[in-house]
Amino acid sequence: MDPKHREILRANTLPLCEQLIVDDTVIQFLYQEDILTESQVEEIQSQPSNKLKTLRLLSVLPSRGPRAFSGFLTALQRDFPWIRDQLLLQQSGGGEQDSATLSPSTGQSGIPxxxxxxxxxxxxxxxxxxxxxxxxxxxxxxxxxxxxxxxxxxxxxxxxxxxxxxxxxxxxxxxxxxxxxxxxxxxxxxxxxxxxxxxxxxxx
Known part of the structure; x- marks a missing residue:
């Protein structure tokens, strides 16, 4: 996977875990396109929560070759078009303002x-x-x-x-x-x- 695509996924881990449901269409599409192996699908689906499933998917994708990022975007097209659109903006160099629309604000941590x-x-x-x-x-x-x-x-x-x-x-x-x-x-x-x-x- 291109380092830029890897960084986009890393930077958006939190909002992806909050907004994305990877069961069914997303995982099955990636398996159908030979981006995920059968054992990787089973590993992801064995996680006890959707957040952990999404985290495991995001940890696997960067090692799945040059088609992994574009395949992931295609998998989002039907059920998660707003996520796909924001990732595409970041891919095309839309800038920090665009990426912020997907990433939630950090909020007050109480730390100086x-x-x-x-x-x-x-x-x-x-x-x-x-x-x-x-x-x-x-x-x-x-x-x-x-x-x-x-x-x-x-x-x-x-x-x-x-x-x-x-x-x-x-x-x-x-x-x-x-x-x-x-x-x-x-x-x-x-x-x-x-x-x-x-x-x-x-x-x-």
Whole structure:
């Protein structure tokens, strides 16, 4: 997949998870067009919620070749034309204003604005890891880790969920460099239906 298309999907993870229902037409079309394999369809459909199904689909698509993005847009055409139109605008270079119409606003997090663009310390990541519950996989998938990365975190730290989460957060921080900001973490918390204000003390 083209890096630009990969970035469009990543930047729109939250609104896609909120607006898109991937069962039936979307997944079946992608399978019919040989963009998804049968085992990938089964893996996506085995997820317990629509949000997790959408996240898993978005994590698989970038590895499915140059036709994956255009196939995804075609799959949206019948039932989700407004999503398709906004993604097309972003693909054609419509600009940040166009992408904002699909992405919801971040809202008030309760965290001072000057901290939002800072890179979280390992101490802050450890505090976050200690507070995340069963949503941790959603958060890390949204941050860009792959299902294989999550498996490695679980395998390396089988006795402690906190250590698994911390390992994933450290992996994200090391791979993203200056892009690994508090603001980016808050967006992923929202994807998992966690209000950022619940974690205000982690970052302040």
């Amino acid at each position: 604005e000057h901290l939002l663009n800072t890179i979280p310390s390992y101490q802050q990541l450890n505090r976050l890891a200690s507070r995340l519950g069963s949503e941790w996989e959603i958060v890390l998938l949204d941050l860009g880790l792959s299902p294989r990365d999550l498996y490695r975190c679980r395998a390396d730290h089988p006795l402690s969920v906190q250590s698994q989460v911390l390992a994933g957060l450290v992996m994200w921080k090391q791979s993203q460099g200056r892009s690994a900001t508090v603001q980016r973490l808050l967006q992923s918390l929202q994807t998992a239906d966690i209000h950022p204000s619940d974690f205000e003390q982690v970052f302040t």
